Amino acid sequence: SRYDWILFTSVNGVKYFFKRLHFVKKDTRHLKGIKIGAIGPGTAAALMDMGINPDLIPDKHWAEGVVEGLKGSLLNGKMVLLPRPVIARDYIPKKLTEMGAIVDVTEAYQTVKPEYSQDQLHMLFKDSEIDMITFTSPSTVDNFLALLKGRSIFKEILKAKVACIGPITAQRADEKGLKVDIVPDEYTVDALTRAILEFY
Incomplete structure (x- = not known):
């Protein structure tokens, strides 16, 4: 509950965030008062399956769109949680930090090479x-x-x-x-x- 925003940048981010949330015996009630952002309609649909209607779905469905969509928000001093893959661009945390936000990046999942020789x-x-x-x-x-x-x-x-x-x-x-x-x-x-x- 210490976060002001949670930003999801993929369906996998949603999946593994909630898997972890349920593992620690918590659910969507613990997200009360936190604004939720989804990078695009697929991620938004995954959140809606969890019973959450996102506060932000940017017009442009990529990192730049998320930052653009948050420009009207007063982020100075706000806590933002960003669940994302292990390998990801630093665009969102970098830009939000420049806007005054305090960004926590958590590695929610990892993309690995398939078992193909x-x-x-x-x-x-x-x-x-x-x-x-x-x-x-x-x-x-x-x-x-x-x-x-x-x-x-x-x-x-x-x-x-x-x-x-x-x-x-x-x-x-x-x-x-x-x-x-x-x-x-x-x-x-x-x-x-x-x-x-x-x-x-």
């Missing part, structure tokens, strides 16, 4: 035609390409179309040498799926 992935691309690769975060780009390190299969990947959930993920893919074909207007998995269907 390099050989398995190599055979997957070699023996079948992959039409499209989808990425849902910068870390999925990094983890995917780490599995291909030093492999000639990279040229096969360049033949596939690439779909990214949002501009930050697309930027990471571009930095790694991938041509991005699809970025939906709304940065959710549902919107990404629709954009892929429309593409074909």
Whole structure:
């Protein structure tokens, strides 16, 4: 109850925050008086499933949108909790701190490489035609390409179309040498799926 805001930047953030809350024998009643922010409609829907109607859903569904959405709030001296993945940009905590907020970052979950060997992935691309690769975060780009390190299969990947959930993920893919074909207007998995269907 010492927090003024809790900001969720993903569905996973919601999932693991409430898993932890329930583990310590607490529930949504302990969030009374705290304002809740959701980065986008998918995260907002996950909160609503928990019985919480977010106070903030920014028009732009990425970190910059969250900060923009809070600019009208008086954050000086306010306590903000930010549950997020282990690997994440520091944009939100940095900007909110500049606005006078006291930001607590808690690592709610971690994105890890799948249990695929390099050989398995190599055979997957070699023996079948992959039409499209989808990425849902910068870390999925990094983890995917780490599995291909030093492999000639990279040229096969360049033949596939690439779909990214949002501009930050697309930027990471571009930095790694991938041509991005699809970025939906709304940065959710549902919107990404629709954009892929429309593409074909």
